[in-house]
Amino acid sequence: MQITPYMHAVMFAFILFTMTGCILSKNESQKQSPIQVHAEHWLNGSNVDTQLNQGLTAYLALDDAFISIASRLHLINKAQHNLDLQYYIWEDDSIGQLMLAELLKAADRGVKVRLLIDDQNGSQLDATLKQLAQHPNFEIKIFNPYTFRFRSLRMFDYVFRFNQINHRMHNKLIIADGAIAVTGGRNISREYFEASDNFQFTDMDILFYGTAVHQANQVFHQFWNNDLSYSVPQLLGNSKPGQLSKLRKYYELTALQKDQLKRRIEFAEKQVNEHLNDRPINWAKAYFVADSPEKIRGQASQDQLIYRQIFKIMGEPKQHMELVSAYFVPTRKGTDYLAKLANNKVKVRVLTNSFLANDVPLVHAFYKKYRHDLLQSGVKLYEFKPYIERNKRTWYEVVTGNVIPAKGKNASSLHAKFFDIDGMVFIGSFNFDPRSANLNSEVGLVVESDILQNQISTSLDKYLPQIAYELKLNPQGEVIWLDHRKDGTTIEYLHDPETTRFQRFSTKIVSYFPIEWMM
Numbered sequence: 001m002q003i004t005p006y007m008h009a010v011m012f013a014f015i016l017f018t019m020t021g022c023i024l025s026k027n028e029s030q031k032q033s034p035i036q037v038h039a040e041h042w043l044n045g046s047n048v049d050t051q052l053n054q055g056l057t058a059y060l061a062l063d064d065a066f067i068s069i070a071s072r073l074h075l076i077n078k079a080q081h082n083l084d085l086q087y088y089i090w091e092d093d094s095i096g097q098l099m100l101a102e103l104l105k106a107a108d109r110g111v112k113v114r115l116l117i118d119d120q121n122g123s124q125l126d127a128t129l130k131q132l133a134q135h136p137n138f139e140i141k142i143f144n145p146y147t148f149r150f151r152s153l154r155m156f157d158y159v160f161r162f163n164q165i166n167h168r169m170h171n172k173l174i175i176a177d178g179a180i181a182v183t184g185g186r187n188i189s190r191e192y193f194e195a196s197d198n199f200q201f202t203d204m205d206i207l208f209y210g211t212a213v214h215q216a217n218q219v220f221h222q223f224w225n226n227d228l229s230y231s232v233p234q235l236l237g238n239s240k241p242g243q244l245s246k247l248r249k250y251y252e253l254t255a256l257q258k259d260q261l262k263r264r265i266e267f268a269e270k271q272v273n274e275h276l277n278d279r280p281i282n283w284a285k286a287y288f289v290a291d292s293p294e295k296i297r298g299q300a301s302q303d304q305l306i307y308r309q310i311f312k313i314m315g316e317p318k319q320h321m322e323l324v325s326a327y328f329v330p331t332r333k334g335t336d337y338l339a340k341l342a343n344n345k346v347k348v349r350v351l352t353n354s355f356l357a358n359d360v361p362l363v364h365a366f367y368k369k370y371r372h373d374l375l376q377s378g379v380k381l382y383e384f385k386p387y388i389e390r391n392k393r394t395w396y397e398v399v400t401g402n403v404i405p406a407k408g409k410n411a412s413s414l415h416a417k418f419f420d421i422d423g424m425v426f427i428g429s430f431n432f433d434p435r436s437a438n439l440n441s442e443v444g445l446v447v448e449s450d451i452l453q454n455q456i457s458t459s460l461d462k463y464l465p466q467i468a469y470e471l472k473l474n475p476q477g478e479v480i481w482l483d484h485r486k487d488g489t490t491i492e493y494l495h496d497p498e499t500t501r502f503q504r505f506s507t508k509i510v511s512y513f514p515i516e517w518m519m
Contacts, residue, residue, distance in 0.1 A: 024145065027227045028234050034221050035112075038081045039179035043209050043281075057210035057286035059447055060272075061427065061455070065194040066395040067272065068186060068205045069095065074272045075176035076102045079111050084175045084220045086116040086143075088168065088429070089187035092124040094400075095195055096188050100128065101251040107137035116224055118169040119145040130239035131247040133232040141229040142236075143169045144296055166518060167296040169223065170440040172205075172429050173216060180209040181216050183288075183443055184427055185326070185417045192415065195396035197404055199359075199411035202384070202467075204324075204418050206427040206445050207272075208286060215288040219443060226293040285448040287313055289428075291441040306430055306442045313446050314424045320347040322460060323419040327363045328352035329433035329519045335370040339377030349460070350374070351468055353414045354383035355496045355503065363433070365507040366519045368496075375473050382468035383481070384414035386498070412467075417444075420453040434517050469497060 043058060051058070062068040076083060076099070083106055090096050107113045113135075117125075119142050132138050146165055175181040184205025186192040194200045223229060292304035302308055321341060328350065330338060342348045358364045374381055387410045397404055417436075418427040428444015430436045464470070465484040474480045481493040495504060 024230070025234075027230055029141070029225075029229065029231050031225045032221075034217065035082050035084075035178050037178035037214075037217070039177065039209075041080060042078070042177065042180050051283045052210055055211045055285065056283040057208050057212040057447070058281050058283050059209075059286060059445070059449075059452070060207045060281065061452060062182070062184065062205040062207055063203075063459075065192070065200075065203070068182075068184075068203075069193045071182055071205070071207050071272050072099065072174055073102055075174055075180060075182065076106050079106055079176040081111060081177045082175075083111055083113045084173075084178075084217075084224070085114070086169065086171045086173050086220060086223055087121075087188055088118045088170045088172060089121050089189055090117050090125060091121075091187075091189035092128070093190045095190045095193055096125070097128075097251075097254070099188055100132065101254075104132060104135065104138065104248065104251065107132075107135050111137060113138045114220075114224060115140045116143055116169075116220075116229060117141075118143045118171075120168050126236050127239075128247065129232050130236050131243045134239055134244040140232040141224065142232065143223065143226075143230075144228045145230055145235055166439060167298070168440045169293075169296065170429050170436070171219075171223070171290070171443045173220060173443055175213065175216055175220060178217050179213060180207070181213050181288075182207045183216070183429070183445055185415050185429060190396075193396070194394045195404075197408045199408060199413055200388075200390075200394075201413050201415035202388070204416040204427055206447075208288075208445055210283070210286070212286040212288045212445060215290075216443075219288065219290040223293050223441075228293065228296060282449065282451055284452070287446045288443070289313070289426075289446055290443040293441060295439075295441050305437075306444070307437050310426055310430070310444070310446060314421045314426065317341055317346045317348075317421045319422050320349075321419065321421050322349045322457060323432060324351045324414070324416050324460075325419070325432040326353060326413070326415045326417060327358075327360065327367075327431040327433045327435070327519070329363060329366045329516065330370050330374070331434060331516065332370075334432065335373050338374060338379050342378035347380075348378070349380040349382070351382045351384065351414070351460070351464065354386060354469060355499050355507070356386035357384045357413045359413045359415075361503075361507070362510060363519050365510040366516045368507060369511050371471065371479055372473070372477075375471060375479065376477075381471040382464055383471060384412070384468050385483075386412060388412040388467055418456070420456055423450045423453050424448050425452045425456060433519055435519060439518060469493070 062071055083103065103113050103115070129140050133140050144167065172186060173181060173183045182205055185203040186205055190196040191199060192201050192203055289306050289309040291306045292300045294300040294304060338348055352367065355361065355364045371381060390409050394404060394409065396402070417429060417431050418425065425447045426444050428442060430442040430444055436442050469481040469483055472480055472482060478494065481497050483491040483493065483497065485491065
């Protein structure tokens with residue numbers, strides 16, 4: 001066989017990588033002490049101290065994309081002392097840059113900003129992060145970086161460091177002044193806030209203030225001080241002098257900083273502020289739960305795993321369980337568990353993505369194996385439709401003047417992760433799949449609230465027929481999909497709606513691969 005120049009280059013890169021690129025240098029970051037909480041300017045009222053003394057947490061569910069981005073910006077713009085953020089994905093797009101621009105403004109007015117991003121995000125933001133890291137009030141770290149010297153040659157990492165890089169920090173969290181926070185399913189990117197030209201994620205977050213935030217502070221502190229969190233200057237090097245000034249000028253000139261956008265964002269911030277101060281707000285017992293960063297190394301104890309914490313708090317369902325999970329791979333053990341609940345007269349309802357709505361089709365192959373058994377046991381199963389008609393302009397179209405093509409505006413994918421059990425609700429980053437349970441680190445908030453659970457149940461009752469296919473078994477015992485239309489008619493499908501025979505055949509073949517453990 002003739003060895004081509006390309007093969008020579010690959011072989012050379014392989015040798016170079018295996019000799020010098022596999023091991024990260026020692027982490028040089030200094031351990032930091034926990035921050036002081038400053039809650040005095042966030043929530044005021046005669047009963048706030050009473051609620052806090054009872055160990056309660058104020059909460060506001062954020063199912064609207066615009067209010068969700070406005071809540072984050074409200075925390076950034078009102079913070080006076082500290083801002084701590086950790087995210088799995090932070091894209092180099094208009095939303096990502098808008099958030100960074102606001103964080104820079106906060107740093108300019110003296111707020112200490114700490115930003116932790118998982119390295120799964122890639123190198124797209126490297127130049128910007130190096131510029132921001134020049135600011136004395138802006139610290140940035142990359143969690144579990146692939147390599148030290150060869151961040152762009154990630155195919156080698158997948159081959160030689162698969163076990164290390166397959167564990168990711170999937171956390172989504174922002175905390176202001178150690179007192180108020182937002183967590184949930186949304187990453188920082190256009191598609192999570194109905195601002196993408198290609199497709200929109202449907203998601204859920206929750207804003208919370210009070211007792212539960214103390215645990216959120218501890219979790220951030222654990223990840224920030226972990227040896228897997230590398231500072232940007234050590235990992236990427238320092239930016240050239242003067243680059244921060246250029247970035248600041250760019251943010252001042254960019255279209256996203258125009259007055260029209262600012263007025264719209266400020267209006268939404270006022271709405272959030274009214275919810276927090278002027279309107280009755282719900283208080284409840286709440287618990288911030290999270291995986292230990294030791295999970296990334298495969299060294300976490302059972303008590304340090306989030307799913308153990310969740311079910312220890314929420315307990316065994318006695319009446320009903322509603323589960324919304326973007327990536328739903330119950331495995332045989334999970335299927336038997338849900339079937340047992342249904343057989344014991346517990347009402348179980350599950351919403352996940354249909355094949356075309358799933359942005360990771362591989363996951364669907366390992367979910368579809370269990371559909372029949374779930375339905376046969378009495379579990380109610382729904383699959384999110386890939387197209388949700390949006391007749392009105394989105395907030396992003398209104399404030400920017402851009403027009404999202406109808407195909408991109410209506411293309412939808414479920415990304416939310418929440419479930420409720422007998423008056424208790426979990427909202428966070430945890431999917432009902434092996435990856436969330438065993439590989440990635442996750443976070444979320446458990447709230448003891450009949451009010452919140454009833455809101456979720458009522459919303460699902462109202463919207464499921466519009467946004468999801470209802471799955472059932474026909475008299476022959478075959479899975480069918482019912483598409484309930486607005487005009488009152490129902491269309492029945494005998495296979496995954498709008499899929500090709502090749503797609504169905506491919507997913508069936510893939511489902512036999514021994515890789516369910518990492519789905």
